[in-house]
Amino acid sequence: MHALYISLVSEFYKSRKTLAFWAAILLPIIICGLISFGFYYDAEKIIANHYPPMLLWAHYSGAALGVMGFLIMPFYVIFMAFSVNNIEHKNDTWKMLFAQPLNKFSIYAAKYLYAVLLIFICLFLFATLTYTFGHLLQVLIPKFNFNQYNPSNILINSYAKLFLASLGILSLQFILSLLWSDFLKPMGIGFVGTIMGIITANVGWKYAYLIPYSLPTLALRITKVKKGADPLAFPVFTQEIWTSLIYAAVLFIVGYFIVTKKSIK
Amino acid sequence: MSDYAIETVGLNFNFGNQAIVKDLSLQVPKGSIYGFLGPNGAGKTTTIKILLNLLKSPSDQVFIFGKEINSNRIAILKRIGALVEQPAIYGHLTGKENLVNRCILLGIKKAKADEMLSLVGLAEAANKKASKYSLGMKQRLGIAQALISDPELLLLDEPTNGLDPNGIIEVRNLMIDLATKHQKTILVSSHLLAEIERIATHVGIINKGQLLFQGTINELHLLSKPMLQIEVDNIESASTFLTNSGYEIVAKTDKMITLPYASSQKSGELNTLLIQNGFMVSSLYQQRKDLENLFLDITKTN
Numbered sequence: 001m002h003a004l005y006i007s008l009v010s011e012f013y014k015s016r017k018t019l020a021f022w023a024a025i026l027l028p029i030i031i032c033g034l035i036s037f038g039f040y041y042d043a044e045k046i047i048a049n050h051y052p053p054m055l056l057w058a059h060y061s062g063a064a065l066g067v068m069g070f071l072i073m074p075f076y077v078i079f080m081a082f083s084v085n086n087i088e089h090k091n092d093t094w095k096m097l098f099a100q101p102l103n104k105f106s107i108y109a110a111k112y113l114y115a116v117l118l119i120f121i122c123l124f125l126f127a128t129l130t131y132t133f134g135h136l137l138q139v140l141i142p143k144f145n146f147n148q149y150n151p152s153n154i155l156i157n158s159y160a161k162l163f164l165a166s167l168g169i170l171s172l173q174f175i176l177s178l179l180w181s182d183f184l185k186p187m188g189i190g191f192v193g194t195i196m197g198i199i200t201a202n203v204g205w206k207y208a209y210l211i212p213y214s215l216p217t218l219a220l221r222i223t224k225v226k227k228g229a230d231p232l233a234f235p236v237f238t239q240e241i242w243t244s245l246i247y248a249a250v251l252f253i254v255g256y257f258i259v260t261k262k263s264i265k
Numbered sequence: 266m267s268d269y270a271i272e273t274v275g276l277n278f279n280f281g282n283q284a285i286v287k288d289l290s291l292q293v294p295k296g297s298i299y300g301f302l303g304p305n306g307a308g309k310t311t312t313i314k315i316l317l318n319l320l321k322s323p324s325d326q327v328f329i330f331g332k333e334i335n336s337n338r339i340a341i342l343k344r345i346g347a348l349v350e351q352p353a354i355y356g357h358l359t360g361k362e363n364l365v366n367r368c369i370l371l372g373i374k375k376a377k378a379d380e381m382l383s384l385v386g387l388a389e390a391a392n393k394k395a396s397k398y399s400l401g402m403k404q405r406l407g408i409a410q411a412l413i414s415d416p417e418l419l420l421l422d423e424p425t426n427g428l429d430p431n432g433i434i435e436v437r438n439l440m441i442d443l444a445t446k447h448q449k450t451i452l453v454s455s456h457l458l459a460e461i462e463r464i465a466t467h468v469g470i471i472n473k474g475q476l477l478f479q480g481t482i483n484e485l486h487l488l489s490k491p492m493l494q495i496e497v498d499n500i501e502s503a504s505t506f507l508t509n510s511g512y513e514i515v516a517k518t519d520k521m522i523t524l525p526y527a528s529s530q531k532s533g534e535l536n537t538l539l540i541q542n543g544f545m546v547s548s549l550y551q552q553r554k555d556l557e558n559l560f561l562d563i564t565k566t567n
Contacts, residue, residue: 006370010366013365014355017357091355092353093354095314095349095353096349096353097353099319099345099349100342100371101339101340101371102339103339
């Protein structure tokens with residue numbers, strides 16, 4: 001456990017000045033900021049629609065969730081998996097890392113956990129900033145009715161689903177980035193996979209849930225709030241989430257065997 | 266307890282079908298500076314990676330401080346500091362941050378980073394990004410990383426690579442210091458015999474994955490017999506004259522004659538003899554065999 005902890009601390013220390021780390025913080029700030037700015041700027045028009053408070057929140061948070069779930073999230077996960085491994089490929093430091101008196105599992109698990117942690121931070125910030133900026137909008141423009149509904153449950157559920165649904169992609173991309181030192185191979189495969197995932201999820205292919213890349217889209221599609229339906233009725237642990245978690249667990253173990261067999265040339 | 270810091274017993278290692286290390290039996294005594302000599306591609310780096318368990322050796326072939334490496338990996342690695350190939354440095358971090366990161370991984374005090382920086386002469390460049398370092402500075406930082414845990418055994422793969430003459434001398438003195446004053450065992454690889462001769466107490470010579478020679482530096486000197494080279498006019502008659510006077514001629518070109526070197530006294534006598542007999546000696550000097558010739562010698566005797 002100690003080895004895992006110090007490996008994690010080292011991962012943070014190494015990456016704290018890189019884009020990969022800051023992306024986890026800047027991405028939610030920028031996207032939530034832009035959406036809130038849009039709501040502020042178009043306040044008149046939005047208020048004219050007379051949305052009930054729940055639907056206003058759904059529109060507002062859906063803007064970020066939609067962009068994240070369909071496009072940015074898969075690429076962000078691909079980028080995280082890449083950058084956590086690339087820091088060692090680029091500097092040719094794998095051999096140094098594995099020559100330390102730490103067990104190999106801790107080194108590997110710390111890298112994986114760090115990527116999971118970054119994704120968690122990113123999504124956590126998305127949820128928190130959506131909530132905070134919504135209330136900020138209410139303060140700036142009192143005619144909004146953000147204050148008449150508490151969206152925390154829907155936000156937590158949606159982002160929790162998105163987080164869990166993306167772990168399958170993370171594990172798969174993590175292995176690809178572990179094997180190949182260049183950017184194009186994992187990125188290319190991830191790109192094709194993501195497009196395939198979006199298409200299969202949207203045409204409603206019944207086996208789409210078997211493709212890790214389609215899971216965030218599938219998970220969010222079910223989350224969409226229908227008019228009049230109870231937004232809290234959707235369960236977090238659906239088929240997509242279980243599939244994602246199984247993919248994540250299996251590929252995480254496979255990755256470890258790759259690491260132990262990996263010859264450091 | 267074994268007296269060897271490193272002992273390999275008939276070590277074999279293959280990449281696929283290609284045998285990289287064949288029946289290698291290294292014996293590195295504790296407290297020695299062991300020069301690991303060989304041309305590029307001889308298997309030096311592969312051997313060092315095996316000693317660090319980066320490449321997995323067959324069981325019961327590699328022992329460090331008397332312990333089998335595969336079953337004692339972590340305990341052994343705690344006692345080793347290493348510099349393999351190019352130093353492993355994160356370019357986006359400063360020199361100091363690279364060392365602090367190592368402190369985190371090893372669980373040692375971060376103050377050690379500053380101490381190491383001044384030891385290798387990088388104190389002034391401590392806060393400069395490592396990617397901006399010159400080759401020599403990177404090499405020093407790599408050495409600092411190897412030394413930071415105060416290990417009993419140091420594995421240094423061509424540590425003077427890319428250093429200027431000053432740097433080479435500093436690293437050389439540092440290694441001698443570490444071995445004599447701090448009782449460290451150092452295995453240092455090189456393809457330069459002259460470099461190894463200056464520091465090593467023991468030498469192993471490897472070629473094509475096989476150990477051709479292993480012994481103390483004095484045993485090596487006995488093998489690497491120095492030669493006396495004489496540039497003289499009228500080569501043909503000079504060599505006939507020398508042969509008739511009882512000298513053994515090793516080689517002869519159209520410019521110089523090569524004989525075994527005995528002592529400076531004998532060289533002087535030989536010079537006088539040639540001059541007294543009307544030959545004009547333009548140059549006379551002692552030449553040590555280079556590694557290439559030494560290899561030929563050793564392989565011939567095997």
